[in-house]
Amino acid sequence: MIKNDLFLRALKGEIVDRPPVWMMRQAGRYLPEFMEIKAKYDFFTRCQTPELASEITVQPIRRYGMDAAILFCDILVIPQAMNIHVEMKPGIGPWLPNPIRSAKDVEQVIVPDIDETLGYVMDAIKMTKEKLNDEIPLIGFAGSPWTILCYCIQGQGSKNFDKAKEFCFTQPLAAHALLQKITDTTIAYLKKKVAAGVNAVQVFDSWGGMLSPVDYQEFSWQYIQQIIDALKDESPVIAFGKGCWFALDEMSKSGASALGVDWTCSPQNARKLTGNRITLQGNFDPTRLFSPPSEIKRMVHEMINAFGKDMYIVNLGHGILPNIPIENAGAFIEAVKEYKA
Template sequence: MSLKNDLILKALRGENVERIPVWMMRQAGRYLPEYMKLREKYSFFERCQTPELTCEITLQPVDIVGVDAAILFSDILVVPQAMGMEVQLIESKGPVLPEPIHTEKDLQRLIVPDVQEKLGYVFNAIKLIKQELNNRVPLIGFAGAPWTLLCYMVQGKGSKTFDEAKVFCYTQPELAHRLLQMITDTTIAYLKAQISAGADLVQIFDSWGGLLSPQDFEEFSLKYIRQIVAAVKDDAPVIIFAKGAWHSLEEMAQTGANGLGIDWCIAAKEAREFAGNNVTLQGNFDPAKLLSPIPQLKKDVQQMLRDFGKERYIANLGHGILPNVPVDNARAFVDTVKEFSMV
């Protein structure tokens, strides 16, 4: 059966679209009252590891806000978990990995897992979501980029600067590259299995790519993203979102990815100049602007759409939606994109 709404896939293939497609990063989750009810009842990993709950949460924004794609409700840290690390997600505090990787001995605790064995719950959820979506919109699968996962695995918790992770890479590069390769191998198997289970496209989230200089981004991040894109792009379209790494848009466009997510710190015109015309751009509304009064919000969204134009473009935020965004404002963002005409 073909999809009733395949606007996002068309945009990623560079085909003509009748209107600009739209979805929002982190759209399944914390700003929705329906999600909060489930959060009160079930722990984070219960929500991730119970296919029925994952399915319900994944579908909420499609039903409530009207986005053009569902994105799997999960977390990038299920990969370190599958590799043998303990991951705790503490509500309103963020992730904690109590035994971080600092030495050769630490690295020996990790495995490149059989993804079916360790992450089977994700693939079961995808099958269920596809069934429930009933071809209404595409389903986006995802994984964290190896550099971003290394940040958490070495730092042991969230950070604004991830200094320890960077020092690890600079002082123990050989160990860092071995860890990055293990994460890469796991991620390739994981994304391929998501696609086999029914994901229509996948996104690689490099949330901390912008912490690296262009040279270090190439060395510790892009080198591994390139392997992932090469391995999965023939199975499904791939979007790379490396927040803050706009300096490397040209290099990212050359990986063979179909789409590049960008944040709000670069203008549409510059992003297009860097990326070229053979890749779809996705972004880049500042999530904080969703808290503007709705008339202003609509104006700002319309300006963004004019700046990017209709060709090879997917409207989105420049990072995940904030938990305090009113649902009406999220809906106004989506509706403004849907109603917009270039004429």
């Protein structure tokens, strides 16, 4: 039994004294103890070495005592497993030297054996569970098929993912074939994560907001729905689409346990769009963590009051930034723990 099950209770919509809190990307780049590991090992070595991944996962828990841990990993381990070469270049970020640009390229992409290609992630989960000792839940995650496709075709990060969108609109059959392969791999991967011990999973659709509402349904949401349908009876599923407020109504009827909301959608609108049917997570602007700690605490309390303490998980509206002062991150967590309805 998990000793602090606040996060899991919020996912079920139960009445709580205060909402749970964790931060997207809490395991990593803003922590000095993480920077010491980063100085010794490159990015994918950190992801692929269970001892390192589990240590990085628990570092923020030791420092701040969040109500949930999220496994340190990366969404791009999925294309790596699918026979697509992915590097992490300093100063550039994700770099795919041979991006997918044709139907023939899509044919070369495999749906892998998860144990063979991503077994190191399951080993990291088991090590992390030992370190957490049932104190708090552990979250596993994956990128949405659309977000993974964006990198596979663009070849790197982008402000508009124009090449990825062009591919979808000019070669839709090849795009859907690739999206289905990514979906099948993601479902198998997340099921293995649940079997290895994660207590919930989150699907990150970081680039869903690049699409129009109509194109979002065709190229992103229908694949996320497949993932939710496949996982929901085995684990709570959180769906997070950045910039996807326009889809919140449909998302709320999907069978997911919670929906992530970014900072461009007010708590009131998020509740209205979802008909108060589902637990919401978010949505503090990560850049607002540069504000003075006293102001952060005031704003967090206002945010909780706006969402309501029940059916709510306090989080950022996207990942924490690398240069956030550690005391400001601490103020964010403390504000929730000090909250009184």
